[in-house]
Amino acid sequence: MKPAAIDYARPKDLAEACAMLNEAGDAAMMVAGGQSLVPMMSLRLTAFETLLDVSRLEALKRTEDEGSHVFLGAATTHAMIEDGKVPDPSQGLMSRVASKIAYRAVRNMGTIGGSVALADPAADWPCGLIALEAEVILAGPDGERALPADGFFLGPYETAREPNEIIVGFRIPKLPPAARWGTFKVARKSGAFSDSLAIAVLPGDGSARVALTGTTAHAGLLVRASEALPSGNVAALREAARADIAELDPDADAYRVRCHLATVTRAAAEALS
Ligand SMILES: Cc1cc2nc3c(=O)[nH]c(=O)nc-3n(C[C@H](O)[C@H](O)[C@H](O)COP(=O)(O)OP(=O)(O)OC[C@H]3O[C@@H](n4cnc5c(N)ncnc54)[C@H](O)[C@@H]3O)c2cc1C
Numbered sequence: 001m002k003p004a005a006i007d008y009a010r011p012k013d014l015a016e017a018c019a020m021l022n023e024a025g026d027a028a029m030m031v032a033g034g035q036s037l038v039p040m041m042s043l044r045l046t047a048f049e050t051l052l053d054v055s056r057l058e059a060l061k062r063t064e065d066e067g068s069h070v071f072l073g074a075a076t077t078h079a080m081i082e083d084g085k086v087p088d089p090s091q092g093l094m095s096r097v098a099s100k101i102a103y104r105a106v107r108n109m110g111t112i113g114g115s116v117a118l119a120d121p122a123a124d125w126p127c128g129l130i131a132l133e134a135e136v137i138l139a140g141p142d143g144e145r146a147l148p149a150d151g152f153f154l155g156p157y158e159t160a161r162e163p164n165e166i167i168v169g170f171r172i173p174k175l176p177p178a179a180r181w182g183t184f185k186v187a188r189k190s191g192a193f194s195d196s197l198a199i200a201v202l203p204g205d206g207s208a209r210v211a212l213t214g215t216t217a218h219a220g221l222l223v224r225a226s227e228a229l230p231s232g233n234v235a236a237l238r239e240a241a242r243a244d245i246a247e248l249d250p251d252a253d254a255y256r257v258r259c260h261l262a263t264v265t266r267a268a269a270e271a272l273s
Contacts, residue, residue, distance in 0.1 A: 003041035007050040014059040014139055014168065020052055022141045022164045028052045030166065032060075032075055032114035035106050059139075059168055060113060063087060066171075071137075073169040074113020082107060089172040090132055093181045093201070097128040100183075103191040113167045116149075119218065121156045122193035124185070126219035131181075131199040131211035134172040140165040153218035178204040182270025184263045186214070195256070198263035200271040206230055208271075210241070210264060215256050216249040225264060232272055238265060 009028075011017035021028055029048040031037050032055045040046045054060055060075035063086040070089035072081075080086050082098035101107055101115075101124050115125040116136065129136075129149035136147050138161060149170075152160050161167065175181075185197040196214035203209075208229035213219035224240035231237075241264040245257055252260065 001042055001044060003038075004044060004047065006041075006048065008053065009050055010053040010056065014057055014166070017052065017054055017057060017166055018139055018141060018164075020050075021166060024050055024052075025163065030054045030117075032111040032117075033077065033109040035102075035110040036114060036118050036120070054166060055111070060166075062169065069171050069173045071169055071171055072112060074116075074167045075111050076113070076169075078102075078107035078110050078112065078115075079104065081112065089174040091175045091177065091179050091181065093132070093175070093183065093199070094128060094172075096183055097124050097199070100124060100185050106191075112170065116152075116170075117159070117161065117167050119153050119157050119159045120193065121216055121218050122195075122197075122214050123219075124194070124197060124213075126153050127197050127199050127211045127213040129170060129172070130219055130221050131201050131209050132172050132175070133209060134170045136161075136170060137168045138162075138165040139168045144168065146171065150221050153220070155217050158218070175201070176204050180204070180271045180273075182267040182273075184266035184270070186259055186263055196259040196263040198260070198267040200229060200264070200267040202230065202271050210268065212241075212245070212248060212260060212264060214249075214260065214263075215252065220248045222248070222264065225268075229268055229271070234265065234268070237268055241265075 027049040060073045062073045064071045065087040070087045078098040134149045180202045183199045194214045200210045210222040210225040222244035228237045228240035
């Protein structure tokens with residue numbers, strides 16, 4: 001099927017993009033890498049009048065080492081992160097996460113901002129950004145605001161972003177060189193969305209963060225597992241994770257629970273190794 005006819009607009013800067021989005025409301029839809037939106041347009045799963053191209057906005061392409069954290073613009077592609085073409089706050093974790101997304105053609109075009117805006121429950125970046133304690137920077141008619149990634153994802157394809165807000169980028173705290181991390185993704189075939197993805201981070205200060213996504217309604221922090229991880233007691237970690245999973249994925253059947261427990265255990269083992 002071919003997409004329905006639409007108008008195309010390319011705002012010159014962030015202010016113009018915000019104004020156009022605010023004025024058009026539901027009649028406009030932003031596009032960045034087009035890797036998720038264009039297939040949805042072709043299948044006519046989405047309807048709007050104007051495609052607002054934000055992929056070339058300088059404000060969304062900015063990437064910068066800002067001291068205690070790194071700012072990554074929303075239009076940064078998965079491939080740029082995978083290839084280390086942008087500052088890395090994560091001691092290599094983000095490159096690994098990017099490398100597991102889809103296949104190279106998708107990673108060349110798809111953006112971290114588009115992935116977070118879409119909020120597919122099985123997407124990789126929401127889980128990664130929660131594990132890294134990142135903030136989402138949004139611009140709207142009243143200026144900019146920052147929201148923690150943990151809490152930004154509310155349900156399948158649902159976030160705390162207001163319809164007239166644009167994701168400008170992400171503020172990601174730098175992990176120290178002594179930090180350790182681990183990640184494990186289960187997908188039915190190479191390049192597919194995850195059934196379960198766990199990411200464990202040990203910053204080296206005695207704390208830990210374990211995030212999970214996949215068949216859950218949205219990515220989330222496993223609070224009990226995060227507390228249990230630094231002890232290195234795998235049995236305690238699994239019990240803690242089991243309680244977290246019951247909250248985050250309450251409809252999970254036995255297979256899904258085992259799958260989540262396996263990814264958490266393997267991510268934790270890599271972080272502890
Ligand atoms: C075959 C295939 C396999 C895939 N496998 C995976 C996978 O394993 N893991 C994974 O995480 N992803 C996967 N993806 C998704 C891929 O990562 C997409 O690139 C990503 O979900 C969307 O990014 P995009 O830049 O292409 O966004 P687009 O398709 O351009 O936009 C997606 C949505 O985000 C909105 N949007 C875009 N930018 C902004 C912004 N700055 N502010 C607010 N809203 C915005 C758009 O309006 C649209 O609603 C896969 C995609 C394909 C086609």
